[in-house]
Amino acid sequence: MLDIATSPLLAGTAHGFLGRAGGVSEGIYAGLNIGLGSDDDRDTIMENRRRATDGLMPGGELVTVHQVHSADVVTVTGSIPLYQRPQADAMVTDQPNLLLGILTADCVPVLFHDPQAQIIGAAHAGWKGALAGVTDNVITAMAALGADRDHITCAIGPCIAQASYEVDATFRETFLHADTANDCFFAAGKPGHFQFDIESYVAARLQVAGITKVDKLGLDTYAQEDRYFSYRRSCHRGEAGYGRQISLIGMVE
DSSP: OOOEEOOGGGTTSEEEEEOSTTOOBOGGGOBOOOOTTSSSOHHHHHHHHHHHHHHHOTTOEEEOOBOOSOOOEEEOOSOOOGGGOOBOSEEEEOOTTEEEEEEESSSEEEEEEETTTTEEEEEEEOHHHHHHTHHHHHHHHHHHHTOOTTTOEEEEOSBOOGGGOEEEHHHHHHHHHHOGGGGGGEEEOSTTEEEEOHHHHHHHHHHHTTOOEEEEOOOBTTTOTTTOOOHHHHHHHTOSOOOOEEEEEEOOO
16 A cells, blocks of 8 residues: 555645555665665666556656756656656646656655646755755746646645754855845754754745745654655665655646
């Protein structure tokens, strides 16, 4: 059984933020590891991708990109072979039967939908991409297809929570240099360190961009080991690698 978290704001789409349940990977990748960049067995990963696709949109075409922590967005018009995946961190489309997939393991997955224009988007917002405006760029790309930001709804899926996300003073200064108002996303931690609320930061960026309907699911990838993969948790344990979960959105014709 797949573990699929959904949002009422994305009703009318085939969508879901998938956890690690229901996959065939083993060891440190146990479960539904979708990460082609991991050292997991490739055939196993491909089976996990198939299961994820069939669980959301049987017969649909899964489309992913080669994520590089950028603010770049690709407008998808058809299937993209694995070996031709462009380097980008977000996608938009107005085409049915395409299932946009974003991989994460602590970073923020964001799914977008304009129900009137029937345009969707998906973004991988790590701190670098979030700060650089990946979500703003998705909205711009959706608008280029005919979306109206007044109609766009968004859901923010499982990501590392503030209680689990310790950063140093230099990290905080990077955000304050961009906008001193970003101080509100940092809580005091141990000396010289802070706890960063990346989920709320991404939500705030969406709201500043004019998106009034944003659903924060509030699911902590780091703390919920049985449910989600976590890059930071794997690093803290000195593990050799880490799995990635997938977030999906598509429109059925």
